[in-house]
Amino acid sequence: MQLAPASGVFRIDQFTTPAGTVVSEYSGRDGNVFAVTWRGPKPPDVSTLLGPYYKQYRSAANTGIPSPFGLHASSVAAGDVEVETMGHMGLMWGRAYLRSAVPAGIDISEIK
Amino acid sequence: MKHRNFKFASAAIAALMAVALVATATPAFAVGPNVMNANVTAGPAGTGVNGVYGHITVCVPGTTTCQVIGGLLIDTGSFGLRIFRQALTIKLPAETSNGEMVAECAFFGSATAWGRIGLADVKLAGEPKIRNLPVQLINPAFPIPGGRPGACEQTGVPLAQTPQQENFNGILGVGLLQYDGSFTDYFACTASSCGTIPAPPLDQQVQNPVPLLAADNNGVMLSLPLLPSAGSPPLSGRLVFGINTRPNNQVPAGFTAFSADPANLMFTTSFGGKMAFDSFIDSGSNGYFFHDSGLPLCTGAVPSWYCPAALTMLQATTIGSDTINSETKLLFINNATDLFSTGNRAFLDLGADIGEGSGFFDWGLPFFFGRQVFVGIAGQSISGVTEPTPLWIYK
Numbered sequence: 124m125q126l127a128p129a130s131g132v133f134r135i136d137q138f139t140t141p142a143g144t145v146v147s148e149y150s151g152r153d154g155n156v157f158a159v160t161w162r163g164p165k166p167p168d169v170s171t172l173l174g175p176y177y178k179q180y181r182s183a184a185n186t187g188i189p190s191p192f193g194l195h196a197s198s199v200a201a202g203d204v205e206v207e208t209m210g211h212m213g214l215m216w217g218r219a220y221l222r223s224a225v226p227a228g229i230d231i232s233e234i235k
Numbered sequence: 236m237k238h239r240n241f242k243f244a245s246a247a248i249a250a251l252m253a254v255a256l257v258a259t260a261t262p263a264f265a266v267g268p269n270v271m272n273a274n275v276t277a278g279p280a281g282t283g284v285n286g287v288y289g290h291i292t293v294c295v296p297g298t299t300t301c302q303v304i305g306g307l308l309i310d311t312g313s314f315g316l317r318i319f320r321q322a323l324t325i326k327l328p329a330e331t332s333n334g335e336m337v338a339e340c341a342f343f344g345s346a347t348a349w350g351r352i353g354l355a356d357v358k359l360a361g362e363p364k365i366r367n368l369p370v371q372l373i374n375p376a377f378p379i380p381g382g383r384p385g386a387c388e389q390t391g392v393p394l395a396q397t398p399q400q401e402n403f404n405g406i407l408g409v410g411l412l413q414y415d416g417s418f419t420d421y422f423a424c425t426a427s428s429c430g431t432i433p434a435p436p437l438d439q440q441v442q443n444p445v446p447l448l449a450a451d452n453n454g455v456m457l458s459l460p461l462l463p464s465a466g467s468p469p470l471s472g473r474l475v476f477g478i479n480t481r482p483n484n485q486v487p488a489g490f491t492a493f494s495a496d497p498a499n500l501m502f503t504t505s506f507g508g509k510m511a512f513d514s515f516i517d518s519g520s521n522g523y524f525f526h527d528s529g530l531p532l533c534t535g536a537v538p539s540w541y542c543p544a545a546l547t548m549l550q551a552t553t554i555g556s557d558t559i560n561s562e563t564k565l566l567f568i569n570n571a572t573d574l575f576s577t578g579n580r581a582f583l584d585l586g587a588d589i590g591e592g593s594g595f596f597d598w599g600l601p602f603f604f605g606r607q608v609f610v611g612i613a614g615q616s617i618s619g620v621t622e623p624t625p626l627w628i629y630k
Contacts, residue, residue: 160592161391164418164499166342169391177389184393187400189282191537194406194519195312195344195597196589197392198539208392209344209524209590209597211312211515212410212418213500216593217391235592 132228133157140167144215148172149234151226158220158234166208166215173204173219180204180219267483268361269451269476275459275581275600276469278402279306284580285521285600287459289407289474292358293318293325296367300325301356306404309474311457311610312517314443315415316357317341317348318405319398320374327353330369330439335423336378337435339371340387341415343519344590346395348406349387350374351424357444362476365447369439373405377424384422384429406519409445409455409474411500411625412613416440446612451477453615453624456484457518459581461605464546464569466579478609478628479618486609490630491562492622494555497613500625503558504596506551511596514553516608516627520599523566523586525551532588533572540571541586551596559622566601606630 136148144163150156159172170177183201190197196209203224208217218234225231271289278286290305302325304318329336330352338351350373357365375383375396388394398404408415416434419441423432434440446452459472477484495502495515504514507527522540527549533542547568554561569584583604590597602608609628611617617624 162593165420166390166392168386168389170385170389172391181388185396187396189280189400189402190345190393192345192524192539192587192589193286193521193599194308194310194346194401194403195517196520196524196587197345198589199393206391207590207592209593209595211344211500211517211519211597212314212342212408212415213412213498213515214513215342215344216513216590216595218592219391232591235594 132226146172155224157224157226158218160216160218160235162214162216164214166217169206169219176204176221180206267481269481269484271360271474273309273457273459273472273474274469275472277580279404280399280402283402283521284575285582285585286402287457287472287518287600288403291407293327293370294356294358294364295325295327296354296356304404306398307407308403308405308519309457310406310408310517310519311410312515312519313343313406313408314410314412315341315371315408315441316368316405316444317371317373317408317441320350320372320377322398322404323372327355327370327372330354332423332432332435335425337439338377338422338424338429339419339441340390340422341371341419341441342390342392345392346401347387347390347392348373348395349383350377352441359444359448359476362451363449365444368444368447369441371441378429379427382427382429384431386420386431409443409610411495411610413443413446414440415442443612445476446615448476451480451484453480453617454478454609454611456607456609457603458607459603459605462581462583464567464584465577466574466582469580472603478611479620486620486628487607487630490609490628491560492555492611492620492626492628493553493560494557494622495625495627496556497625502556502627503554504551504598505554506596511594513594514596514598516598516602518600518603520597521585522599523568523601524589524595524597524599525586526588526591530568530588535572537571537575539587539589541568541588542570542572543568544570546584555622555626
């Protein structure tokens with residue numbers, strides 16, 4: 124499924140994982156994906172979604188630094204990659220984006 | 236609808252808090268075999284705030300080989316007992332499927348828990364022992380170092396590695412559902428590798444132990460004492476098993492039931508003129524987590540936490556997923572930098588702008604201070620309560 128915001132600055136392509144989680148890929152006018160979000164019962168395979176940036180993110184995520192927000196929310200920054208996740212057992216949400224690739228004029232709050 | 240954002244001097248707010256909360260302040264706690272201490276402490280790592288912990292006894296099934304384990308995060312946002320392998324001194328037998336060890340990957344907002352399923356006899360407070368409970372033994376090195384399936388790595392959430400890192404020895408998930416199989420991934424493992432399998436039959440899934448209690452099996456009540464606005468050193472409240480099953484777990488008059496969506500266990504919160512259709516009450520979140528563009532954020536070492544110049548009172552309306560009941564609640568947000576500088580461990584006015592894009596409104600642990608919150612488990616009935624489970628009941 125494809126959605127377009129009123130601003131026309133980016134495009135959203137959606138697909139649903141076998142577990143029933145909806146994944147939204149945000150791409151700019153150049154066609155490059157700069158952000159993904161997910162919402163559903165289980166998180167998707169983020170390694171595929173992050174592609175070449177996955178390794179960088181993973182090493183930052185597994186440094187062993189405790190989450191300051193308890194069990195159900197986290198935010199990890201790995202250089203240019205930012206990944207936030209939140210939810211309880213029942214519904215999970217996540218957002219990953221490449222800070223330098225977010226097109227000018229887009230507020231991060233539009234990525235949800 | 237426009238929400239109102241009150242900003243008064245702290246003394247005035249303190250008076251308002253007293254008025255707002257005294258009506259719901261918890262009566263003297265009755266003791267009983269269904270009552271577990273719920274301790275708000277710095278946690279096993281000594282670094283946390285607003286973590287609420289309980290302790291249980293686990294035994295090798297059918298034996299008197301037992302261990303008391305504390306530092307278990309009491310979590311109304313999940314279901315099932317999960318214990319770090321590192322925190323266990325007894326060896327629990329493996330749950331098996333076709334001769335292979337059953338393991339699972341469980342997803343939390345801040346961590347992914349990986350490890351095999353063990354079987355344990357479990358004693359909650361003075362309740363009769365639960366026999367052969369499937370328990371997840373969190374262990375990143377299972378079945379061997381490097382033998383963890385990739386599918387449990389690639390979740391976008393850091394792996395739960397040690398009790399020190401997570402600041403709990405385990406998770407006592409006493410939330411709205413019994414079985415975890417709809418929201419986790421199961422695997423069957425040899426001594427060196429694992430492959431994915433469908434969720435096992437319900438009685439073999441990791442599960443909320445409460446429905447397995449003899450009588451107090453329809454839910455829990457978690458209650459923590461009222462605090463000053465600057466917080467408190469470590470303190471104790473109570474986790475009480477059963478709802479309307481004994482004199483000490485009766486729903487008081489004037490309390491309201493709020494249904495949760497059976498599919499995703501969410502209800503609705505209206506705040507700031509917006510509806511958060513995905514909202515939940517979660518003792519495993521250490522603050523109120525919601526988005527309010529009018530509240531200033533902290534700077535420096537504690538980004539994302541709210542740091543208003545003065546103690547701030549907000550209001551939000553909780554609405555059952557069936558839309559039958561709704562009530563407006565007050566919440567207080569204080570300056571997190573100031574709160575953390577007190578060295579206190581329990582705060583009823585801590586909040587963060589975390590997960591803003593989710594649109595979630597997460598009523599975290601602060602909601603439980605000065606309040607009794609009942610958690611009614613899906614599929615269970617509660618005497619005197621007509622609304623179907625899953626639901627929350629509070630005033």
